[in-house]
Amino acid sequence: MRQRPAWLGMKGLSGLLAGALLLLALLLQPGIGQAPPRRLTLVHFNDFYRIEGVEGRAKGGIARLGGLLERLRGQGPALALFGGDLLSPSLMSREFGGAQMIEGLNAVGLDAATFGNHEFDSRDGGVLLARLKESRFPWVSSNVRGADGSPFPGVAPRMVREAGGVRVGILAATLPAVRRPYVRYLPVLDSARQEAETLRRAGAELVIALTHLGMEEDLDLARRLPGVDLILGGHEHDAQLGRAGAALVLKADSDLRTAWVVEATVPAQGRPEFHARLVPLGMGIPQPPALRALEEKWLARLAERLGPDEPVARSEVALDGRESTLRFREGNLGNLVADAFREEGRCEISAVNGGAIRVDELLPPGALSRHQVAEILLFRNRVVRLRVPGSALAAALDHSAAQRGSGGFLQISGMRVAFDPGAPAGRRLRGAEAGGGPLRADRLYTLCTLDFLAEGGDGYAMWA
Known part of the structure; x- marks a missing residue:
């Protein structure tokens, strides 16, 4: 026997409709029916x-x-x-x-x-x-x-x-x-x-x-x-x-x-x-x-490998090897390293990237230990002697200004430089002296630097 369809009266229909509308309203409220964040x-x-x-x-x-x-x-x-x-x-x-x-x-x-x-x-x-x-x-x-x-x-x-x-x-x-x-x-x-x-x-x-x-x-x-x-x-x-x-x-x-x-x-x-x-x-x-x-x-293993951390040199002043100095401006430890390159290599000028100096400490006046000296120049780079035109040197100094804040910022010797790091490429260098006079684009200069830079490292392709 076929069952009669069940019909809802108006009262039942109204209740069902009201319930559906209430559910819809709740779902539309912010955050209701959504997974929490x-x-x-x-x-x-x-x-x-x-x-x-x-x-x-x-x-x-x-x-x-x-x-x-x-x-x-x-x-x-x-x-x-x-x-x-x-x-x-x-x-x-x-x-x-x-x-x-x-x-x-x-x-x-x-x-x-x-x-x-x-x-x-x-x-x-x-x-x-x-x-x-x-x-x-x-x-x-x-x-x-x-x-x-x-x-x-x-x-x-x-x-x-x-x-x-x-x-x-x-x-x-x-x-x-x-x-x-x-x-x-x-x-x-x-x-x-x-x-x-x-x-x-x-x-x-x-x-x-x-x-x-x-x-x-x-x-x-x-x-x-x-x-x-x-x-x-x-x-x-x-x-x-x-x-x-x-x-x-x-x-x-x-x-x-x-x-x-x-x-x-x-x-x-x-x-x-x-x-x-x-x-x-x-x-x-x-x-x-x-x-x-x-x-x-690991500190004990290092001491065993390197031997005693004994004094090997003295400094009368604090030597600033902090990255916060050498990657932003001239620093006296950067000057010391660049001076040593220039004097030992018998060059007119020298340059070393601040990122090559790794001690990252303000070394106090007094004795310098073997481990401290070893950490100043950690990389097994060679110092090389180049002859570069003044135009390439100017391009390198302009590039160095753009590298301010990174390891490519140069520490120099035998030069005086003024620059504006915020200027466009090719216009950052405001003035430079090298070899005892104004930098000349057509003159060749003897430059002592690291083989890393001479091979174009840190973007110094003008020397490669």
């Missing part, structure tokens, strides 16, 4: 060379990084990300090939790292390959490949990591500053765009570019890649914050003097939001005993 913490640092810290071990060091991460991870999901320059240069890395840095970052549980230019200081690539094999954390690089065009072992062009219920996509890019036969660089912008699109298709809700580029290149990347939410950079050694397009750009001070702590809020719809604070890693940061012991272990 998710939150996670990002910790970013870059250009980390000394596992034991700097400034008399009062700042930085792997133990303080571990203490910061331990505290933040106890409060909620947190990812630790590194923006390149790890394996070189430091006195300890010169002796041990950066093995101590990998052991330290393994111990603190790094979540991702990318290459800096100093990862390629090794001429044959053996050091890099050994350290990659020892790493228990992922390396990411979207634009660096081996000589055959394939990624280095253990290095991915992108990665996706879930944290706090958020699918975090990471791509990475490194400036093509160091040319080695075992390294091939892909175009930064093209490779980053391709990986950003791939990450979005893979469902990444927050896309981070982990970079080791100049700040202007980072800002250009942010303007051209709307699919990137956050750029965590390196290469510059002083803390920076910028914004271009929709992306925030952050860089910390070198050697873990500071780290950026970024609170990310990711809504169900729309772009992520960020609250960033620069955290000093000084005396107030706890140091887990096991990590402090790791620092001590």
